[in-house]
Amino acid sequence: MATSGANGAVYDVGVIGGGFTGPLLAAVLARAGVRTVLLAPGDGHSAGPVPDVAVGETVVPYASALLRVVARRYDVPELEALATLKGVERDVSPRCGVMRNMGFVLHREGLRQHPGEVYQVVNPKVVADPPHLWREDTDGYLLDVARHHGADVRTGPGARVEKVRIDPEAGAWLRTADGTACEVRYVVDADGRGSPLARELGLREDPPAPRHRSRTLFTRMTGVLPYDQTPAGRLHGQPSPWHEGTLHHVFDGGWLRVVPFGNQRRSSPGSPCAVALTLDARRHPFAEGRPAEEELRAVLRRFPDIGAQFERAVAAGPWTSTGRRSQYSRRQPVGDRYCLAAHAAGFVDPLYARGPAYSLEVVNGLARPLIDAARDGDWSTARFRHVADLQRRLLAAQDDLAYASFVAFRDHALFNAVVRVWTLGTVLGALAVEDACAAFGRTGDDTVFHALEPGRRPGAPSAGADHFGSLGPLARTLCEEVERGVRTPRDAADHLFAALRAADYVPPSLGLADPTDRFFHNTPARLLRAAHWVRTEAPEETAALLKSAMGGLVRERFAGRRRRQGDSKWSRRTAR
Template identity: 45%
Template sequence: MTDRSHTSNDPEYDVAILGAGIAGSLLATVLARNGVRTLLLDAGTHPRFAIGESTIPYTSVLLRLLAERYRVPEIKHLASFHALRKHVTSSGGIKRNFGFVHHDEGSPQRPDRINQFVIPKLLHHENHLFRQDVDAYTANLAVRYGATLRQQVRIEDMDIDDSGVRLGGTGGEEFRARYLVDGSGHKSPVARKFGLREEPTRLEHHSRSLFTHMIGVRPFDEVMAPRSSYNNPSPWHQGTLHHVFDGGWMWVIPFDNHPESKNPLCSVGLTLDPRRFDSPGGDPRAEFDAFLARFPDIARQFETARPVRDWVSTGRLQYSATRTVGDRFCVTAHAAGFVDALFSRGLTNTLEVINALGYRLIQASRDGDFSAERFRFVEDLERGLLDANDDMVHSAFVGFRDYDLWDATFRTWAISTVLGTFLLEGVYDRLRRTGSDRELRELESAKYLGSPFPTHVGCNELLQRTTATCREVEAGELGSGEASRRIFADLGAADFIPPPLGLAERSNKFFHATPPKMARSARWAMTRAPREMREIVTGAIGGFVRERVTRRG
């Protein structure tokens, strides 16, 4: 609980949060659990449609870490498929893999132009989150821990000064707090009030999107060549499927992909480079159907499909902020900026910021210091996360032009996210066993802030070279074939990549960390790996094993 006594002149709340989606609600839960008087305001109401439905292992480790660090065990229910189904909702889907299938317009899909990242059995199964249920759960969790939730309150004006924050809502309501966090989205009231939108955005990547929920989407495994032709270790329908092509990608996220599913829906979205695919305007469903006519092997999945809600069609998705922190305010999550849903980084980045912002707000509520300087790291982190994601997605879109180049860039993303997850798992395991967050605070001084693997020089130099190589291809200064050879050479020379994973082998289209490969990776770590990788890999594997034993016990 707070150790500060309140007076009659104090604002009613320590922290007001705009936006009761998963970002605002989890932050409100963390704060309220630790004695911060928290107000959670939202212009809409639950339940409601939202995207950002696919988790990655890094996301799930972060959820468990938040639960442990801030003493909210219910957050762990979001970190595995079985826990989510038992405690939160039976409407989600299971995610055993990330699947990538490359297409050339007007041509049959070639089974050798695929990639798949299989979730290792040592980890939890990941989730396809049915967000209307998950967001309602997190909002209710915040209330359970003492936050005040007000829905259907639109903020029409605000004042922020040395004395605190005043928010004017619809109908003349007024709310007062000592600090304001805006996690509401692109139309952020704080960004509008202080002119924070970066115009034009510094982000290189360009994409727009159209998306909906559908029924009747057929599993790709059923409509294409037999699985033996693809040789993929995990069925496509058991994970998040990405159809990738020159100029864009499509996501297919089923909620009906396990035997006990009670939700027949499937999330479908098409993301396009507007410089390559002009928006025709008008009906987005007509645009979707016209796209399918150009890619008949994708179209097979949708022969019996129909939307169950109106299509959403966007302009350019990318936006950013000139700054995200000021005296008594922070702009975060999708209010701060957005790149693209590729690689499922949105929720992960949000959780990173909640982790860094949470303990600072708890301490500020106790000692009364809400100065911008106290929260400067949060701004640096948000900028780093956005820029790192921009580099990865921009490189991927360049890679989509040619399968061999995409195959190479896919691997640099895969190894960075895997090793970053290993790093974080070791930190979480030691937090869980010791109760000390010392290592988490030390990670804030990492050299490559915002990177999936922020502490490692070699991995980040590999990512930077990949980004630079793809920029040369985009500028017409380098052929895609030579670019692919260059990246594969870098992968082959990297002494920090566990050789049993086979990421430098062109013939290996899959990241499939089977138990034997994990065992061989552990032996490599203990005998031949560079020292820092030995500690990271053995620490992570030890953590995964201890957690499995704990769950079974």
């Protein structure tokens, strides 16, 4: 193959894939002086494959904090724009939404929705509003950031990788659809389900490692009525409007997600919503040729209080389907001179909006060894093995939680317990990241971020790590027993709530272990009680974590206000 780099140059790293992960990693590497080529098939603005849109639109506070970690650790400040609604509106695109809460409304077939069977996690006021991302615009922005920092970015159909040859001693050669080739010292495949490395090296696992089985249909729709304006949606008394966040309608056999983009003050009337329907693939098998719209309408007829939200809704674009099953995995995601990153390594389910956080966890852990390898020339597989371990743990944790949730959808008491396990994970994860950001702000010492890379369990800081690490497997085991009929849903829920009450690293005032508390809402009164608990009762390690993280959040919020008062240092126009 003839090398297509400038003057026949050999690149340090070749990154395959557009979307979110590939351009993000390419920007970080190029900023560090690593000679990087990014091969992002697409139109140059929306580089990711369409299925990625289903797993990367909601930025939860944990993902928002990780964006700031990657931006600051690797000195790519432009990435911070994606962490907040104001940053996206200012620097990226007005086509976005606000994410002030994650909501869950449980429905029973043929019955009216029970007002008590809901759960909502409300972002604390000290956290700047995260966004709903219009992925075509944010993916294009990330391509611009990668170009700005010196990556050789190639987009369009001609950039599709069709052939890969790897020499463990020298590197890799990537041939693209336009007939050119790139010689690289190391290749990172972030191309999701369509991973060319997985195809060329025969890395597909069959059957896939995840035991959870689901499939997803998704599109964007206009005319979706805010759920707060439906008869059922008016009855819940929740602290934050459903329409100001990501809403999950859950039911026995699946869930329906609504991600509004027109839910902030400056939105255009009639802005669309992203809509994803995920079904248990065992109970609702894929039927070739059945229209996706027909499947959606069939679900809406079964659950009239969901249907009320969609009476005037019409698809604003084509439906996309993951086919018979969404889950896939790869054997040996890290090998000689290559790494399969994020959704190229595997995928479980878009439940709980894990997509952006998963990509950021992997990029944070992979970028440093790549930068070090480019500097010292040591590309040995052992240097990157922890990334494979990290990804396996992340996928296993999501598999546990997705499986347990689908079983729990049949019973409110059980789902009320399982959803708290996810809540605890995302809250602890955000606190651990905020603690690292605060420490880095005080010391400028990069090593504070190292603990975020391989963690024993995703989302677990050192405080309570072993106990927290047991909750996901416990939820799965209990739900397996429910599915086999050897344990009742109520008994499983009681066991989970007992485990949550045993978490001595969580302030009791937050109500996570109280099944009657339908809303995780940190009001000032709750925070005052939590602060008293931190001063008087919390374990020493937990107290130190919470004090540092909360102090960092407060300083961050004030710093954000000062930044917004000044001029923007970056915009999409200047990037171009």
